[in-house]
Amino acid sequence: MREIRNIVILTGAGISAESGIDTFRSAGGLWEQHRVEDVATPEGFARDPDLVLRFYDMRRAAIQTKAPNAAHLALAELDANWPGELLIVTQNVDDLHERGGARRVLHMHGEHLNAWCTCCDARHRWTGPLIDRPPCPKCEARALRPDVVWFGEMPYHMDRIYRALRGADLFVSIGTSGAVYPAAGLVQNARELGAQTLELNLEPSQGSRLFHESRLGPASAVVPQWVAEVLAG
Ligand code: APR
Numbered sequence: 001m002r003e004i005r006n007i008v009i010l011t012g013a014g015i016s017a018e019s020g021i022d023t024f025r026s027a028g029g030l031w032e033q034h035r036v037e038d039v040a041t042p043e044g045f046a047r048d049p050d051l052v053l054r055f056y057d058m059r060r061a062a063i064q065t066k067a068p069n070a071a072h073l074a075l076a077e078l079d080a081n082w083p084g085e086l087l088i089v090t091q092n093v094d095d096l097h098e099r100g101g102a103r104r105v106l107h108m109h110g111e112h113l114n115a116w117c118t119c120c121d122a123r124h125r126w127t128g129p130l131i132d133r134p135p136c137p138k139c140e141a142r143a144l145r146p147d148v149v150w151f152g153e154m155p156y157h158m159d160r161i162y163r164a165l166r167g168a169d170l171f172v173s174i175g176t177s178g179a180v181y182p183a184a185g186l187v188q189n190a191r192e193l194g195a196q197t198l199e200l201n202l203e204p205s206q207g208s209r210l211f212h213e214s215r216l217g218p219a220s221a222v223v224p225q226w227v228a229e230v231l232a233g
Contacts, residue, residue, distance in 0.1 A: 003169065004084075004169045004170045004230070005084035005085070005169055006084050006085035006167045006168050006169050006170075007078075007082065007084065007085070007086045007087075007168065007169070007170045007171075007172065007230075008086075008087050008089060008161075008164050008165055008168040008171050008172070008186075008190065008195075009075065009086070009087070009088045009089065009171075009172045009173075009174060010089050010090075010091070010171070010172070010173045010174065010176060010183060010186055010187075011075075011088060011089070011090040011091065011092060011097070011173075011174045011175055012090075012091045012092065012173075012174070012175045012176025012177065012183070013029075013091070013092060013175060013176070014174065014175020014176060014177075014201060014219055015069075015071050015072065015090075015092070015096075015174050015175035015219045015223070016066070016069075016072075016094055016096050016175075017175065017202075017218075017219070018069045018070075018071070018218060018219060018220045019066045019067060019068060019069045019072075019094075019096055020066050021062070021063060021066055021094055021096075023177075024177075025177050025179060034055065036151060038051060038052075039051065039052055039055045039056075040148075040150045040151055041150050041151050041152055042150055042152060042153065043152075044150075045145065045150070050131065052146075053129075053130045053131045053145075053146075054131055056112065056130065056146040056148065057129040057130060057131050059093075059112055060112045060113065060126070060127070060128075060129075060146070061129075063094045063095065063096075063112055063113075064113075066094070066096065067096075067099070068096040068097075068099050068100035069096075069219070069220050070220040070223070070224050071174070071175075071219035071220050071222075071223035071224065072096045072097055072099075072100030072102070073100045073101065074223045074224040074226075074227040074228075075088060075097065075100065075102055075223065075227065076097070076100040076101035076102040077101075077227060077231070078227045078230065078231065079101075079102045079103055079104050080101065080103075081231055082230075082231070085164065085167060085168075086104050087104055087106065087160075087161070087164040088102055088104055088105045088106070089106050089108055089157075089161050089164075089183075089186070090105060090107055090108070090109075091108055091109045091176060091180070091183050092109070093107065093109055093110055093111050093112045093148050094112060095111065095112070095113055106157045106160060106161065107156065107157075108149070108155040108156050108157055108158070108161065108183060109148065109149040109155060109156070110146070110147045110148040110149045110156060111147055111148070112148065113125060113126060113127055114126055114146075114147035115130060115136075115144040115145065115146065115147060116144065116145055116146070117136035117138065117139060117141060117143055117144055118143045118145055119136060119139055119141035120136060120138055120139035120141065122136060122137075122138040122139065123147055124136070124137055124138075124144075126147075130144055130145070130146065155182060155183070158182065161186070162189070165186065165189055165190050165193055165195070166193055168193065168195045169196065170195055170196045170197075170198065171186065171187060171190035171191075171195045171196070171197045171198070172197075172198045172199075172200065173186075173187060173197075173198070173199045173200070173201070173205070173211070174199075174200045174201070174219060174223060175200070175201055175202070175219050176201070176205060177205050177206060178205035178206040178207040178208070179206055184206065184207055187199075187207055187210045187211060188207070188210055191210065191212075196212050196213075197211045197212050197213075198212065198213045198214075198215070198226070199211040199214040199215070200215050200219065200222045200223055200226060201214070201216060202216065202217065202218060202219075204216070
């Protein structure tokens with residue numbers, strides 16, 4: 001096995017579950033309570049923008065009441081102390097990695113706390129509601145939408161993610177079901193590029209057999225344990 005210098009970590013909703021943020025596909029998860037086509041597609045937004053804006057306004061307000069858990073804090077500690085390359089690629093649209101202290105984070109599915117102006121393409125930090133169609137602070141068009149990647153849209157930062165994978169010795173997937181591409185395909189890409197692959201999840205994900213190693217358990221337990229091991233060398 002080659003020495004581990006460069007690490008790419010993919011996180012999903014499971015890492016924020018113990019902070020009280022609903023996952024998508026667990027029993028009682030978001031996609032049981034809402035139709036994906038209604039609230040997470042450009043077509044749904046075109047059909048009923050009020051429904052979609054209200055849904056994201058509620059989620060945006062809710063995440064601001066949540067706090068990072070031990071798993072976010074452990075990854076932040078790894079980020080602060082790891083001497084090699086490290087990239088946390090998150091599918092999560094919450095800001096718990098950043099509030100936990102992590103710095104090397106990319107949001108491939110966008111961010112709840114950003115609004116995107118579909119008129120001038122500007123992005124703005126946004127903590128309040130969008131339902132009343134506030135004007136874009138840059139161009140004043142009333143054309144702001146949540147800066148969240150919907151089904152049928154292109155995830156963000158894919159070039160930087162693939163570049164990091166090319167140099168990765170270890171790929172770690174945390175708290176994701178492996179149901180949504182291209183994130184779900186990153187483990188295969190990492191393997192083909194020669195990285196070791198490790199899954200940390202509550203239960204085996206859909207692509208579990210693609211990992212060299214799987215450790216099952218709640219993120220707040222398995223992530224700090226793994227980080228301690230890695231930092232101890
Ligand atoms: N610790 C670790 N893993 C957990 C925990 C926990 N406490 N709780 C749940 N999990 C696991 C579940 O077992 C599941 O495998 O986290 C995973 C969550 O899966 P999903 O709900 O499908 O979330 P995610 O993989 O992030 O979804 C991917 O789908 O609709 C979208 O855009 C949305 O980014 C999201 C994407």
